[in-house]
Amino acid sequence: MASRSCTFLEILLAIILPPLGVFLHYGCCSMEFCICLLLTILGYIPGIIYAVYVLVALDRDDYQREYYAVA
Template sequence: MGSATFVEVILAILLPPLGVFLRYGCGVQFWIDLLLTIFGYIPGIVYAIFVLVG
């Protein structure tokens, strides 16, 4: 796993916007992930993992 911690990945699975918020704050990544999570939970998870690990 890249530089993501285990806790960030678990939070990204449970509450995707929270996992991204802890790493990037209220930046663009957070808002994209929030919108994806609102439109569908699975896309939010996929994006959060992609952002945190990639």
């Protein structure tokens, strides 16, 4: 799991250029990146919304899965 400063930087980049923030977290050929790129091409605001959602909500779900796996 990324540290809070990395998450903050990814969210900041996701607001400026949405696919870049998702690329830094998931990589180039991931489904999240492709969806974010498509939404950004179709409209800048939907790309921002999706990128922030993917970086915040999905990252939190991964953390909870890791926690329950350890417990």
